[in-house]
Amino acid sequence: MKLWQFSFGMRLWLIISLSGFLGTVATEPGLASEKLKNTNISQLGNIKFPATSAQMLVQQPAPSNATTGEVVAITGVKANPTDKGIEVVLETAQGEKLQVTNRSTGNNFIADITGGQLRLPDGNAFTFKSEKPIEGITEITVANIDVNTVRVTVVGEKTLPTVELFDDNTGLVFGIASAAIATSPPQQPQTPQTEEKPASETPQEEPLAQDDEPIELVVTGEQDSYRVPNTSVGTRTDTPLRDIPQSIQIVPQQVIEDQNVIYLQDALRNATGVVPSTAPDFSTNFFNIRGFSSTDFSGNILRNGLRDPRATIGFETTNVEQVEVLRGPASVLFGQGNPGGTINIITKQPLREPFYAIDATIGSFDFYRGAIDLSGPLNDSKTLLYRLNTSYRYSESFVDLVEARNFLIAPVVSLALGENTRLTFEGEYIDTSRTFSFGLPAVGTVLPNPNGRISRSLGINEGPSESQNIRVGYVLEHEFSENWSVRNAFRAGFWQVDDEYTFPSQLLPDNRTLERQLAEDLRTNNNYIFTTDLVGRFSTGSIEHQLLLGFDLSRIDETLRFGQSDPLPFDLFNPKYGQFFGSITRLEDIATRTDVLSIYVQDQITLIENLKLLLGGRFDLFRQTDQNFLADTRAEQSGDAFSPRVGIVYQPIEPISLYASYTRSFTPTIGTAFDGSTFQPERGTQYEIGVKADFNDKLSATLALYDLTRTNVTTDDTRAGIPPGFSIQTGKQRSQGVELTVQGEILPGWNIIAGYAYTNARLTKDNTFEEGNFLSNAPENAFNLWTTYEIQQGYLRGLGLGLGFFFVGERQADLANSFQLPSYFRTDAAIFYRRNQFRAALNFRNLFDVDYFESAFGSLRVYPGEPFTVQGTISWQF
Numbered sequence: 016m017k018l019w020q021f022s023f024g025m026r027l028w029l030i031i032s033l034s035g036f037l038g039t040v041a042t043e044p045g046l047a048s049e050k051l052k053n054t055n056i057s058q059l060g061n062i063k064f065p066a067t068s069a070q071m072l073v074q075q076p077a078p079s080n081a082t083t084g085e086v087v088a089i090t091g092v093k094a095n096p097t098d099k100g101i102e103v104v105l106e107t108a109q110g111e112k113l114q115v116t117n118r119s120t121g122n123n124f125i126a127d128i129t130g131g132q133l134r135l136p137d138g139n140a141f142t143f144k145s146e147k148p149i150e151g152i153t154e155i156t157v158a159n160i161d162v163n164t165v166r167v168t169v170v171g172e173k174t175l176p177t178v179e180l181f182d183d184n185t186g187l188v189f190g191i192a193s194a195a196i197a198t199s200p201p202q203q204p205q206t207p208q209t210e211e212k213p214a215s216e217t218p219q220e221e222p223l224a225q226d227d228e229p230i231e232l233v234v235t236g237e238q239d240s241y242r243v244p245n246t247s248v249g250t251r252t253d254t255p256l257r258d259i260p261q262s263i264q265i266v267p268q269q270v271i272e273d274q275n276v277i278y279l280q281d282a283l284r285n286a287t288g289v290v291p292s293t294a295p296d297f298s299t300n301f302f303n304i305r306g307f308s309s310t311d312f313s314g315n316i317l318r319n320g321l322r323d324p325r326a327t328i329g330f331e332t333t334n335v336e337q338v339e340v341l342r343g344p345a346s347v348l349f350g351q352g353n354p355g356g357t358i359n360i361i362t363k364q365p366l367r368e369p370f371y372a373i374d375a376t377i378g379s380f381d382f383y384r385g386a387i388d389l390s391g392p393l394n395d396s397k398t399l400l401y402r403l404n405t406s407y408r409y410s411e412s413f414v415d416l417v418e419a420r421n422f423l424i425a426p427v428v429s430l431a432l433g434e435n436t437r438l439t440f441e442g443e444y445i446d447t448s449r450t451f452s453f454g455l456p457a458v459g460t461v462l463p464n465p466n467g468r469i470s471r472s473l474g475i476n477e478g479p480s481e482s483q484n485i486r487v488g489y490v491l492e493h494e495f496s497e498n499w500s501v502r503n504a505f506r507a508g509f510w511q512v513d514d515e516y517t518f519p520s521q522l523l524p525d526n527r528t529l530e531r532q533l534a535e536d537l538r539t540n541n542n543y544i545f546t547t548d549l550v551g552r553f554s555t556g557s558i559e560h561q562l563l564l565g566f567d568l569s570r571i572d573e574t575l576r577f578g579q580s581d582p583l584p585f586d587l588f589n590p591k592y593g594q595f596f597g598s599i600t601r602l603e604d605i606a607t608r609t610d611v612l613s614i615y616v617q618d619q620i621t622l623i624e625n626l627k628l629l630l631g632g633r634f635d636l637f638r639q640t641d642q643n644f645l646a647d648t649r650a651e652q653s654g655d656a657f658s659p660r661v662g663i664v665y666q667p668i669e670p671i672s673l674y675a676s677y678t679r680s681f682t683p684t685i686g687t688a689f690d691g692s693t694f695q696p697e698r699g700t701q702y703e704i705g706v707k708a709d710f711n712d713k714l715s716a717t718l719a720l721y722d723l724t725r726t727n728v729t730t731d732d733t734r735a736g737i738p739p740g741f742s743i744q745t746g747k748q749r750s751q752g753v754e755l756t757v758q759g760e761i762l763p764g765w766n767i768i769a770g771y772a773y774t775n776a777r778l779t780k781d782n783t784f785e786e787g788n789f790l791s792n793a794p795e796n797a798f799n800l801w802t803t804y805e806i807q808q809g810y811l812r813g814l815g816l817g818l819g820f821f822f823v824g825e826r827q828a829d830l831a832n833s834f835q836l837p838s839y840f841r842t843d844a845a846i847f848y849r850r851n852q853f854r855a856a857l858n859f860r861n862l863f864d865v866d867y868f869e870s871a872f873g874s875l876r877v878y879p880g881e882p883f884t885v886q887g888t889i890s891w892q893f
Contacts, residue, residue: 077860085497087112089186091367092143100149100193103167105157106185107131115187123763123809124169125730128187131165133157134822135361135367139268146851149193152176153808160712161244162255168518170807241766242713242759243267248339248359250619250629251348252550257707258619260629260662260674262342262719263754270768271332273803273817273845275858275888277384277408279330279338281356284821285801287339287756287770292792301870305342305723306598306750306776306793307355307699313334313682316353317359317484318371319441320508322349324571325510325543326360328484329445334404334425336361342754343721344699345657347633350567350613354680354699362441365400365429366390371893374854378886384408412452413882415474416592419449435494437633439575439822441506445484450476456529457834458666459587461868461877466527469587471866471879475531477592478516485509498552510540517596520582529875530582535597537576544569559621563631567613577603604644609683611637611824615659625669629662629676640684656681656696672707687732689732689741697727714759714767723750730782747780748790764807764815769800778830789827792870794838796824803845817845817858828871839867839880852892860884862887 033474091106104122106520107113118125133141143157154170169176169191181188249259256263266282276282280291281453283302292301293306302309309315316326339359348354369391376384386406393399405424412418422445429439453476459469514536521530548565580596617631638653664675680699705719728746756770772799776790789795798820805815821841828834842863847856864883871877 016725058431075548081417085112085619086119087131089128089131090134092157094143094145094148094155095890099193101152101155103143103157103191104185105165105167105187105189106183110182110186111578113187119175122171122173122175124167124171124178125271126167126178126180126189127160128165128167130163132163133165141366149191151192151193153812155191158240159244161578161709162190164712166712172808172885213229233240240713240760241269241768242715243269243337244715246339246584248317248341248348248357250617251320251548251565252561252619254619256715256717257672257709258627258664260676261678262705262717262754262756264340264342264717264723264758264770266338266340266768268336268764270801271337273766273815273847273856274801274819274843275774275845275856275886276332278332279327279358279360279377282332282338283340285768285799286338287775287799288342288752288754288772288797289340289356290792290794290797290823290826290870292872299505301654303792304340304356305354305752305791306774306790307353307722307725307748308792309353309355309358314350315347315355315357317357319362319490319504319547320359320506321488321506321544323486323506323508325484325508325540328482328512329423329447330360330422331406331408331423331445333388333406333420334362335424336363342719343701343703343723344658344678346635346656346680346699347615347617347631347660347678350569350611350635351637351656351682351696352632352680353682353697354701354723356664360879362425363388363402363404364439365396365427367392367400372890374888374890375479376886376888379884380413381409381411382884382886383410393428400429402427413472414452416474416477417452417474418452419447419451421449422446431696437492439490439492441488441490443484443486445482447480447482447484449480450478451480451516452476452878453516453518454872454878456519456587456802457871457874457877458522458526460833460879461828461836461871464526466525466588471755473590474586475529475567475585476516478514478533480512480514480516482510482512488622502512502548502550502551503546505545508540508542510542511540512536512538514538515697522875523532523584527587529585529587531585531594532582533599535576535578535599537574539574541572541573542570557623561619561706563615563617563619567611567614567615569609569611571607571609573607573609575603575605575607576601581664599643606642606644608863609637609639625666627666628663629660629664631660634656635681637683639683641642641685652685652693654683654693654696656683656698670709673705674707675702677702682726684729684744686729686742687744689737691778694729694742695727697725700724700726710715710759714757714761716755716757719754721750721754723751724748724779725750728781733782743782745780745782746778748777749779750776750790750793752773752776764805765802766804767800767802769802770798772797781830784830785832788830788832791827791829794824794826796822798822802845803847805847813848815845815847815849817843817847819843828877829873833874836871836877839865839881841865841867854888854890854892856888858888859885860886 067127074076087107087109089105089107093104095102113131114129116127118127135141145151145155148155153172153174156168158166160166167189169178177192179190212510230743243265245253245255246254246263246265249261249263264286266285270285271752283289288305290303292303294709311326312324316323318326319814340356346355372388374386382680388404390402393401403426408421425443427441431437458464479638480741486508491503493501517531517533519529546567548563550560578599578601580599583594583596587644613633613635620628622628635656640651642649658679658681660678664672664674666672678701681696683696684694694890701721701723703719703721707717709715725748728748729742729744730746732741732743752774754772758768760766772796774793777794778784778788779785801819803815803817806812824838825835828836841861844859844862845856861883867880869878869880
């Protein structure tokens with residue numbers, strides 16, 4: 016029996032065992048209810064309502080994830096002072112359709128409202144949060160915990176808060192008593208006019224707490240949580256992760272903040288099976304997902320669901336809400352791309368309530384960064400909203416001569432054109448000046464060198480690089496009815512880079528002399544994408560459908576002018592900079608235009624409540640034209656590709672989803688074979704099975720097993736009589752593996768995002784390299800864990816600690832498997848303190864200063880990882 020067959024069988028057994036175990040726990044009778052009976056907690060059902068209240072809304076508990084028809088939109092949350100304390104109003108016109116279930120514990124009053132969702136009029140989710148609004152109450156939060164459940168939490172300072180529940184024409188009203196009133200003896204009214212005021216009356220204006228503002232409102236695009244239950248990257252519709260038959264992981268805003276993430280690859284260290292393959296100065300962003308390279312210019316990186324061919328140039332998290340990773344082929348949704356996976360960058364959107372934040376960071380290697388985040392309404396009716404993010408960063412590196420300056424400004428304006436229509440304009444401008452690293456030779460770093468070890472701080476490149484990246488676009492959304500909507504989006508991107516750099520070309524036999532060449536590189540990229548999606552819900556008998564119909568139209572215009580000098584020697588152990596390289600010889604002057612038209616259809620079918628089927632297909636037509644100005648030639652090539660997808664999800668019990676899927680991808684291959692035939696697109700084909708488990712409403716896990724094959728790979732044509740330099744599409748690569756991720760909140764204040772990936776990625780057919788060789792920069796084993804704990808009560812409330820472990824196993828540096836990079840284990844840590852609107856943090860990376868290697872591109876470009884670094888951040892929201 017082969018090792019893979021044995022591993023596959025064992026992991027399948029683990030899936031079945033896990034499902035059975037969780038099913039036993041979930042169906043064990045009486046455990047939760049018995050525990051509740053033994054606690055001294057006031058129940059919602061025992062609350063005494065005033066005579067002026069409407070019909071009581073508390074009903075029998077319903078499953079928190081159950082979807083019982085239409086989900087009621089809660090379009091706003093208000094906190095109003097009252098003569099007893101404060102009332103929290105959940106604004107909805109359909110309060111009678113909601114069910115309220117008590118889940119209080121300790122000093123925490125907790126009510127789950129089933130059948131509703133916090134949704135702004137523009138469709139965005141939000142979270143209400145108020146800290147120390149009145150005496151005896153430390154915090155009030157209202158947040159979505161899944162697709163149809165809202166949780167209201169009132170944290171008492173010393174005891175369980177006194178809460179009354181009302182229903183009036185504005186929505187659900189939670190009346191919360193101040194500790195001073197709750198503990199004072201009852202008093203006789205002096206006059207008849209002192210009887211209790213109804214909840215619907217105008218609240219008093221004066222504050223109730225002496226030292227605090229009466230209301231502090233914080234509204235964010237998503238929950239402040241490590242678990243995000245919904246995504247659009249897996250289906251182009253807002254769908255729960257548990258209903259998507261493919262492995263998807265989201266790195267949310269809270270993780271980005273806790274780790275003080277600046278660069279994309281640092282965010283993706285938290286995504287299981289994603290291995291950064293990038294320079295330490297972060298000038299380029301290449302990622303290995305399931306063993307295959309994923310880059311922006313290959314179509315694997317999106318911004319708000321639209322392909323962005325230069326997404327990572329000058330990238331910063333200043334205006335990023337979260338990062339989503341869809342593992343495996345995604346051509347059925349987003350067109351061309353390598354088969355390993357797709358990264359979707361979600362940017363911050365305007366908020367309905369005023370929000371202002373500033374933060375400043377200083378760190379090792381002269382790192383300085385300041386950022387501003389402003390948002391809110393521009394008119395009284397809140398139909399016109401804005402958001403403005405801007406930042407400036409200057410940073411050096413542990414590598415000599417490497418430095419970067421980066422300025423970003425990203426405005427967004429959103430306008431409600433009516434009750435069911437919203438138009439959003441987005442822009443982004445990034446100006447970057449940097450000197451980047453080319454790594455070091457393998458001999459003297461990974462491999463022994465008779466001359467000694469090369470310092471990992473040695474800089475090879477002396478030249479500056481200047482780039483500008485501009486994006487402008489709009490999103491128009493309209494709801495025809497409750498079941499049908501349309502989304503139209505357009506974005507144009509304009510990128511230009513002017514590089515001058517010295518790069519390594521050859522290591523001489525003495526193993527200390529490196530030949531370098533000076534290069535001049537001027538590139539431009541103008542890209543345009545126009546897309547329209549029509550989404551509708553309907554039924555055929557008892558079967559429910561969510562249908563997606565859409566098309567994409569895109570164009571990319573690229574130019575490249577490249578030249579280089581003759582090589583000059585450079586002593587690795589006695590470097591001398593400032594050499595004169597002589598004249599530059601022009602080698603390339605080309606222009607390329609790529610046009611793509613795509614049509615796609617998808618149907619998410621609910622056969623019965625716990626059995627869902629996903630069917631999808633996409634047809635792409637593409638054409639590329641190349642103009643070579645030096646050779647005075649022009650070539651044109653066109654092609655097409657069909658990308659199918661089939662998936663099924665079965666939920667034997669509510670918290671468990673068993674799934675299986677089949678999907679394909681394509682990547683255009685431009686060129687011709689010796690016989691003059693044009694190359695066919697590369698294809699990726701994946702089979703995946705897995706299980707997704709929601710342990711509770713804040714903690715979930717995914718276990719996935721996959722078999723992914725890449726075909727039509729170009730390889731040298733070694734047939735007899737074929738001159739050198741021709742290629743043939745007979746190459747084949749295969750990746751098989753297992754991934755386990757766990758993400759969310761274990762206990763109040765204790766968060767985790769962790770995972771393990773086993774990846775067996777090899778060449779299965781090639782004319783140049785030996786079959787069975789490992790793919791480069793693809794470790795067999797990788798592990799990531801990041802966890803934080805924040806003290807919830809007492810004088811140290813708001814103080815938190817974070818600890819991270821990142822293990823990357825041995826991996827090959829090239830397809831020839833000529834040498835390998837050793838494994839490494841890196842430890843990160845953080846300490847932070849947040850109180851009201853203030854937050855301060857210290858983040859430590861590579862805490863024990865481990866000497867490791869990040870990645871390699873052949874024997875001349877091995878990239879050492881960064882040493883111990885520390886960054887301090889202070890932020891303020893107001």
